[in-house]
Amino acid sequence: MSSSPQHVLGLFAHDLSIDQLIKIYCKEHYPNLVLDADMLEQLLWLQTNSVITSQSDGKAKPDAINPEVKRILARLNCLYLLRSEEEPALRWQEFVKSQEEGIKLTQESFNFLSSFIGSLSKSDYQCLIASCFITKSDKAEESIPSALKEGLPFDSEQFISYMVEKCPEILPICRQMGQPERELLCFAFYKNCHARHILDMEGGHNMLFALKEGIKTQAIDQDKLNLWFGRWILNIAGIDGHIEPAGSSFLTEPIAGSIFALKRELDQLLTNIDHPVIENYLAYRVSKLEVSNNYLAALGALMRKNTPDVGAQIQSWFNGLSFDEQQEKLKSFEKQLTITKVTPTFKPTVLLNLLGMKYPVDEAVDMFSKIEIAALDAWTEAMSAGIVTETTPLSFRTIAYGNDLSKVIEQIQQGSLHFEMNAKGCLALAPPKSLILQFS
Incomplete structure (x- = not known):
């Protein structure tokens, strides 16, 4: 047999x-x-x-x-x-x-x-x-x-x-x-x-710094840009090949639409180095998600979604925030676009795994928002303490999976979420501040 x-x-x-x-x-x-x-x-x-x-x-x-x-x-x-x-x-x-x-x-x-x-x-x-x-x-x-x-x-x-x-x-x-x-x-x-960082809006304007510099110095021309982008098309196409080997389960029509939109904007840099790539790309995602602002479009990008049904759920979460909370998140997002020096890693993984744990979109986005704020606080503290430099990538890897993510969720539910950061930029849950006070 x-x-x-x-x-x-x-x-x-x-x-x-x-x-x-x-x-x-x-x-x-x-x-x-x-x-x-x-x-x-x-x-x-x-x-x-x-x-x-x-x-x-x-x-x-x-x-x-x-x-x-x-x-x-x-x-x-x-x-x-x-x-x-x-x-x-x-x-x-x-x-x-x-x-x-x-x-x-x-x-x-x-x-x-x-x-x-x-x-x-x-x-x-x-x-x-x-x-x-x-x-x-x-x-x-x-x-x-x-x-x-x-x-x-x-x-x-x-x-x-x-x-x-x-x-x-x-x-x-x-x-x-x-x-x-x-x-x-x-x-x-x-x-x-x-390119996948840009596609998923994982960082800010920093994501284009190296490419722009290459174009300015004439190291990058149309042929080199196409080669670079071609490599990323293959990376994206095979990204879930370990789960589903047949063809590409990931490079669907919505993903292709985002790829085409991003490439159109990137090509413009060859003739206008100040072309607003990020702003125009986010505008495309706003139109596809049918949401009200770039921040919500970026959340959709992190989820790797750009359809109106998902956009409606993200918009519903945002509409449930107070006016002050909305303004705080919008200002924080715009600030991150400007001040980010090195793109964080494993950031979409956190949100995708929250969704994979069957949390509704609004709950997953709300928890992710709290995780992101706590991570940025830990980054600021580590920078002040000299533990990391501005060129150290902030990594969500150590809190993005399984039991580690479940423990993060527990601290969110207890209202005690707080991270520490090591010299490699990796996050770790810190003891709740109440416990620190009890034993100090």
């Missing part, structure tokens, strides 16, 4: 090597992908890895293959579907196989994305293939030459930007790349330039 690939992964995984398991998984889900030896070796770097990502880790079914390996293969498959010369209708059907009907990516939008990826040069394409495999890992950190380890960034994206600039040759996936293609990796992973 023959066994299905899933059966093999489940019952007999302990009898197979990791590379065999990866090949079986790839053959089952992505029969059109061919993994060469360098690709497979790069995937093996991720198998024993302590680096935590922000994407939906709790939803993935546990098995022998690391979720990051599955995401890499999902990204590579999305690149294949977007770049392949096969019949567009068939590629589109494969791309949207796991998407819900009401939000399914249209064939027109798929064709637009495919045309964009197809317009990139052959060298860009080779760079994009490699980019699918490149992520932070314990093995990558170990492989950095000793002379380059001083000042090694902690943040995953900053680490990757540093690695592909200083020593791309350490990566198995780069062995067969020519020097020009290796140099393009610096633009695919352009330093301090995170």
Whole structure:
């Protein structure tokens, strides 16, 4: 009796090597992908890895293959579907196989994305293939030459930007790349330039500083901007590939609309460096959510939603606040847009996980608002105490999941939410102030 690939992964995984398991998984889900030896070796770097990502880790079914390996293969498959010369209708059907009907990516939008990826040069394409495999890992950190380890960034994206600039040759996936293609990796992973942060409105105007500087110095032109954005399209398309491997479950029509809107605004920077990208992008989201202000549009972006039904729930929460509370939140939001120096990390994860715990939108947004205020207070205190600097990213990672988030909710319900922050910018629950007073 023959066994299905899933059966093999489940019952007999302990009898197979990791590379065999990866090949079986790839053959089952992505029969059109061919993994060469360098690709497979790069995937093996991720198998024993302590680096935590922000994407939906709790939803993935546990098995022998690391979720990051599955995401890499999902990204590579999305690149294949977007770049392949096969019949567009068939590629589109494969791309949207796991998407819900009401939000399914249209064939027109798929064709637009495919045309964009197809317009990139052959060298860009080779760079994009490699980019699918490149992520932070314990093995990558170990492989950095000793002379380059001083000042090694902690943040995953900053680490990757540093690695592909200083020593791309350490990566198995780069062995067969020519020097020009290796140099393009610096633009695919352009330093301090995170398109998904902008898409989800995780920071402020700081999110555009590096890109604007690159345009001013002529390091970034239209081709480089397109390469950078193409890499982020693949990142977004494969973001939930560890949960649902078929096509892209994430890059739906609403997400595509936001991607197109953001790219239109970013392109304007090439001819007008002062173009109001953030303001215009938020105006787009205001119109889609049908909400009354940019703050609510940004909350919708953090939720990765831009439909009127969700907008109505966010608006209802805001309408329930007093006038003074509304003004305080609007002023705080505008201030954050201006003063933020480094974009916080794992911020959307908090709100998405609150929603994943089945809290209604209004309750989830209310709790998230309180968490955000307490986090900013902790940041201010840590800055004053010299624990962090203005270039240390504020990280929500340590309070974003499972029991840690449940404890945060308990403190919110008790009216005693208070955070502390370590030198890496990570938040931790502080003892309630009443307890501190009792034992001092």
